[in-house]
Amino acid sequence: MNATVAKRLPKNYKLVYEILRGAGHGVHFTMGEIYAHAKRKRPAIGFSTVYRGIARLRDLGWIDEIELPGSDSAVYELKGKPHAHFCCGRCGEVADVHYQLPARTIARLAARTGGRVGEAMVTLRGLCRRCSV
Template sequence: MTEWQDLLRASGHRLTPQREMVLRAVEELGHATPDEVHAEVRRHSDSVNLSTVYRTLELLDDLGLIRHAHLTDRAPTYHSATGHEHAHLVCRSCGQTTSIGREEVEQSLAPLAERHGFAPDYGHLTVFGTCATCTAQPTR
């Protein structure tokens, strides 16, 4: 039995094929919206509907198995909690998303956080702006 399966059971939840498929889809897709997760799950099973995907994503996020970030003004984007914790830089012009490791973000924000007595949640941090490619393009 794996760690995520143990965590699910220890929290009083059943281990279901649907939950496993949703978790696997998030891990395979990297950053994905609920609709993208649903489309990936549907490639393997027609029996999983969108409401099941939403409920499962919420449960997995509550358990700390996945994380969500708001990379657009639409649905949240989910990614695996395994691997490195990171923040996101999102270009408002082209939509490019760059993941920035916690260490780099912490170095930049530590003085500000300390000055205000604040403990940032780096995994949910998203900074919107303009990427270097879009900044270099002449305006029309």
């Protein structure tokens, strides 16, 4: 099975991971930002490699890909517990919000749709502390 996990990650993919791990939980980068960081560390690296690194890490479950509704680009962060996101409509900042829909609520909604619910995403939109003054 997932022998990929066991195998050592290619050094470029590792670099991508280190960029996110170095930033820590709760920090969100777009693909472009990650590429910029990677380029600084290893100028010869190409965009495709960073792109593929992100895809691999996502598939391995080491990082989370977050698609904010209404934003044209996804952001990435270290894998963590499920949580909600707050997105500032002015400066675009994305912040983690330690919250998730109660399992009971999800179950109730799932029953209502008649289908099976895999995940529940909660996104808040508004103005962050600095932009709301």
